[in-house]
Amino acid sequence: MTGVNTEKASLKKNPLGTKRSFTEKKKEALAGYLYISPFFILFAIFGLFPILFSFYLGFHKWNGFGEMEYVGFKNFNLILSDPLFWKSLSNTMIMWILGTLPQLLIGIILAYALNAAIIKYKSIFRVSVFMPYVTSTVAVAIVFGIMFNDQPFGLFNIIIGWFGMDPINWTTSDWGLKIAISTMVFWRWVGYNTIIYLAGLQAIPSELYEAATIDGASTRQKIQYITIPMLKPIIILTVFTSTIGALQLFTEPLIMVGRTYREEGLTVVLYLYREAFNNMAFGTASATAIILFLIIVVLSSINVFIANRIGK
Amino acid sequence: MKSQSSRQFISKAFLYSILVIATLLSIFPFYWMFVMATNTNEVINRIPPAILPGKELVANFTKVLNTIDFFGAMWNTFIVASITTIGVLILSSLAGFAFAKLHFKGKNALFVMILVTMIIPPQLGLIPQYIIISKLNWLSDFKAIIVPGLIDAFGIFWMRQYISSNVPDELIEAAKIDGCSIFRVYWNITVPIIIPAFATLAIIKFMYVWNDFLWPLVVLRDEESQTIQVALRGLIDNYVRDNGMILSGTFWATVPLVIIFLLFNRLFISSLTEGAVK
Numbered sequence: 001m002t003g004v005n006t007e008k009a010s011l012k013k014n015p016l017g018t019k020r021s022f023t024e025k026k027k028e029a030l031a032g033y034l035y036i037s038p039f040f041i042l043f044a045i046f047g048l049f050p051i052l053f054s055f056y057l058g059f060h061k062w063n064g065f066g067e068m069e070y071v072g073f074k075n076f077n078l079i080l081s082d083p084l085f086w087k088s089l090s091n092t093m094i095m096w097i098l099g100t101l102p103q104l105l106i107g108i109i110l111a112y113a114l115n116a117a118i119i120k121y122k123s124i125f126r127v128s129v130f131m132p133y134v135t136s137t138v139a140v141a142i143v144f145g146i147m148f149n150d151q152p153f154g155l156f157n158i159i160i161g162w163f164g165m166d167p168i169n170w171t172t173s174d175w176g177l178k179i180a181i182s183t184m185v186f187w188r189w190v191g192y193n194t195i196i197y198l199a200g201l202q203a204i205p206s207e208l209y210e211a212a213t214i215d216g217a218s219t220r221q222k223i224q225y226i227t228i229p230m231l232k233p234i235i236i237l238t239v240f241t242s243t244i245g246a247l248q249l250f251t252e253p254l255i256m257v258g259r260t261y262r263e264e265g266l267t268v269v270l271y272l273y274r275e276a277f278n279n280m281a282f283g284t285a286s287a288t289a290i291i292l293f294l295i296i297v298v299l300s301s302i303n304v305f306i307a308n309r310i311g312k
Numbered sequence: 313m314k315s316q317s318s319r320q321f322i323s324k325a326f327l328y329s330i331l332v333i334a335t336l337l338s339i340f341p342f343y344w345m346f347v348m349a350t351n352t353n354e355v356i357n358r359i360p361p362a363i364l365p366g367k368e369l370v371a372n373f374t375k376v377l378n379t380i381d382f383f384g385a386m387w388n389t390f391i392v393a394s395i396t397t398i399g400v401l402i403l404s405s406l407a408g409f410a411f412a413k414l415h416f417k418g419k420n421a422l423f424v425m426i427l428v429t430m431i432i433p434p435q436l437g438l439i440p441q442y443i444i445i446s447k448l449n450w451l452s453d454f455k456a457i458i459v460p461g462l463i464d465a466f467g468i469f470w471m472r473q474y475i476s477s478n479v480p481d482e483l484i485e486a487a488k489i490d491g492c493s494i495f496r497v498y499w500n501i502t503v504p505i506i507i508p509a510f511a512t513l514a515i516i517k518f519m520y521v522w523n524d525f526l527w528p529l530v531v532l533r534d535e536e537s538q539t540i541q542v543a544l545r546g547l548i549d550n551y552v553r554d555n556g557m558i559l560s561g562t563f564w565a566t567v568p569l570v571i572i573f574l575l576f577n578r579l580f581i582s583s584l585t586e587g588a589v590k
Contacts, residue, residue: 028414028416031410032414039463039465042459049437049444050444053440127574128339132341135570136541140341143345152359247433285439286439289436289438
């Protein structure tokens with residue numbers, strides 16, 4: 001839009017200089033292409049080409065050194081008939097639900113509390129709730145890994161001991177590992193989502209609440225008919241981003257299960273990493289990447305579909 | 313009246329207790345890390361465990377220094393994160409400026425293409441990326457992190473939004489009429505106005521590179537080139553697990569970012585919310 005306006009303006013101001021403005025326009029376009037070119041050049045080399053090459057590799061057998069051998073859909077068959085892949089997929093899905101849902105729910109509650117008019121010292125609460133997000137995933141995984149020690153003196157075993165429960169083998173049991181990993185994901189991300197929701201809450205015009213108060217609406221009604229509907233776009237955004245993040249879970253399980261790649265903690269990206277850099281099976285690893293990509297596309301589409309349905 | 317004020321008191325107490333619990337749970341792992349980092353392994357592995365800082369602060373950290381090249385890794389991370397951040401600031405602001413203020417054919421389509429790249433999961437190209445880096449002989453070279461790190465679609469998007477809403481068109485037109493070259497319009501007029509956007513993007517990018525793990529793990533093979541996140545993993549790889557030592561390294565690797573965060577917390581928080589809400 002602005003392009004049309006300025007063009008007209010320059011024509012009016014400089015009716016004789018059409019030739020000059022033509023070369024200037026050319027110069028400007030050239031500068032434009034020049035300034036955006038680094039992204040496209042770098043992306044072509046380190047982004048687009050690798051992605052296309054991944055699709056190529058997915059149909060080949062290759063160990064990184066010798067000849068590539070075309071094998072058709074064999075890599076995909078190998079993966080899809082590998083129980084370990086299905087285990088990693090179900091692990092990822094379970095941890096997605098365990099880590100993500102509570103995170104979003106608690107995030108909304110905390111944001112609501114932080115936004116309440118009667119609360120003081122908001123900035124202290126905000127800063128401390130957000131601090132876990134600044135910590136690196138590796139650090140979080142190491143710290144929680146030690147808290148979830150299998151021994152009776154592990155912090156979480158002491159805590160469940162207060163409730164009369166026996167120590168749990170967190171790092172070797174199926175549910176123990178999932179709960180441990182989901183807990184660290186939850187701890188690192190809940191503050192981030194709280195802050196996002198808080199920004200969304202603050203963007204709701206206060207006139208809406210004032211009008212509702214005049215009409216005699218209760219707090220519950222205000223939450224149900226004003227807060228939740230107005231917050232919907234942000235909730236959809238956070239479901240979207242946290243789903244994609246959960247499907248790419250890698251660092252936490254790697255730190256927790258170490259070089260043993262125990263199947264209880266295997267995720268899809270960890271499976272991919274192991275295929276590529278432990279087994280030197282670049283073909284099946286690439287096929288795994290493609291399958292993961294398709295899963296993300298499908299789940300994101302479902303997300304968008306549900307969001308649209310709810311939106312109506 | 314009385315019942316209303318007592319109801320208000322209850323909801324106030326309820327909200328405060330939620331926030332206090334959340335704060336304690338958020339802070340506790342940092343405190344616990346510090347307690348463990350200052351105690352011997354025997355004190356840590358005992359029931360009930362230590363809950364107060366001990367005297368092994370220096371001893372534990374010395375053990376860290378004997379196990380990994382801690383300061384070397386911190387320095388590597390600092391260098392890599394700084395160069396990547398500066399590069400991204402320059403490239404993103406130039407591209408954002410072009411998309412916001414310059415007229416050229418296919419501008420909108422190209423911008424949409426950049427946005428589309430944001431939804432591609434990074435693992436999709438991981439293996440070929442590794443192969444490219446090894447063919448370029450960049451394994452264990454900082455270039456392996458820095459050069460691909462310069463691709464930042466979000467940075468371009470962020471800069472374009474900021475420049476179009478904060479740099480007036482009239483100012484740019486006036487400068488052009490005065491004979492300013494396009495680069496000078498960018499450098500002398502746009503850059504001074506968008507300093508806040510630089511600060512925001514710098515924080516996001518620096519933190520991202522500082523905390524990144526998967527890609528450095530794949531391409532930084534030599535110990536001398538490792539970033540702190542990869543080096544930290546070396547602490548837990550030992551056969552004998554010395555938790556005091558491990559948490560000492562983890563604690564001191566976490567401290568710099570926490571300090572930066574506490575100093576600039578407003579900027580941090582607003583940068584991430586603005587990025588997400590927009």
